[in-house]
Amino acid sequence: EDQVTQSPEALRLQEGESSSLNCSYTVSGLRGLFWYRQDPGKGPEFLFTLYSAGEEKEKERLKATLTKKESFLHITAPKPEDSATYLCASQGGATNKLIFGTGTLLAVQP
Amino acid sequence: NAGVMQNPRHLVRRRGQEARLRCSPMKGHSHVYWYRQLPEEGLKFMVYLQKENIIDESGMPKERFSAEFPKEGPSILRIQQVVRGDSAAYFCASSPGQIGATNEKLFFGSGTQLSVL
Numbered sequence: 001e002d003q004v005t006q007s008p009e010a011l012r013l014q015e016g017e018s019s020s021l022n023c024s025y026t027v028s029g030l031r032g033l034f035w036y037r038q039d040p041g042k043g044p045e046f047l048f049t050l051y052s053a054g055e056e057k058e059k060e061r062l063k064a065t066l067t068k069k070e071s072f073l074h075i076t077a078p079k080p081e082d083s084a085t086y087l088c089a090s091q092g093g094a095t096n097k098l099i100f101g102t103g104t105l106l107a108v109q110p
Numbered sequence: 111n112a113g114v115m116q117n118p119r120h121l122v123r124r125r126g127q128e129a130r131l132r133c134s135p136m137k138g139h140s141h142v143y144w145y146r147q148l149p150e151e152g153l154k155f156m157v158y159l160q161k162e163n164i165i166d167e168s169g170m171p172k173e174r175f176s177a178e179f180p181k182e183g184p185s186i187l188r189i190q191q192v193v194r195g196d197s198a199a200y201f202c203a204s205s206p207g208q209i210g211a212t213n214e215k216l217f218f219g220s221g222t223q224l225s226v227l
Contacts, residue, residue: 004152034215043114043201043218044153087153096208097143097166098216102152 002027004090006101013078013108021073021104023088033071034098035064036087044087047073078108112137114204114219115184122225123192131187131222135204142185143216144177147199159185192226199223 005024013019025033032051036044048057050066057064061082063074073086085105089098115134123129135142144156155169159179170177174192179185189196203216 036218041220043203043220044216046215046217049215089153095166096141096158097155097169098153099155100145100153102150 002090002092002099004088004099004101006086006088006104008104009102010105011107013075013106015079015108015110016077018074018076018078020075021086021088021106023071023073023101024069025071025088025090026069027090027092027099029093030090031093032091033066034089034091035071035073036089038085038087038103047086075106078106080108080110082106083108114139114202114217116200116202116219116222118222119220120223120225122227124227125193126191129189129192129196129224129226131189131200131202131224133185133187133202133204133219135185135202136206136217139204139206139217141205141207142179143203143205144185144187145201145203147201147221153201156187189224192224194226197224197226 003026007022032049034049035047038044048064053068055066061076065072085103087103089100091098117132140161142159145153147153157170157177158166162181174190176188199221201221203218207214
């Protein structure tokens, strides 16, 4: 069964303190690995899609990377406005649905 | 260009009543997905629909839950005879084509928070 596991569950950083969030996945025939950001009371907001091992994508202070078993979301010099829950999801095989992890709750303190 | 619109934002029902959740996808999107999010849990896939067709309902409970996406109008997620365990945030997402194809992704609405008393 396809599965996505995210760690840590929660992460508290000081402003400017860089770190990484982990997403481990087991999926048959990965077609896409997705990262979303979710703010309280809102729906997930798309960040990145990665399609193959070795691929990297960047957006402002965020960089997503992908290996054959994991994806990392690197946050460089975070700001308080980066505080949110970050969700990872996989899509595999012939399915059109995304399988989500439980997310990492990031809090960045000024 | 309006995003995915869900209504109501909050819905309160008593046990045994029916709940109807509505979702209007983004303009030009013909693929709709429903997800449920329980506290401390991730988003769980429920159903995937295209206009007038249910493509994948593998995440839908076998009883009391149904979904439709008619030719005209919004997609509806219907829960009959609600129970306390149905209390959750229900999110709708849409895409213009099949996700997994290059550059295709899901756009989510702000969700409907269902509370069952």
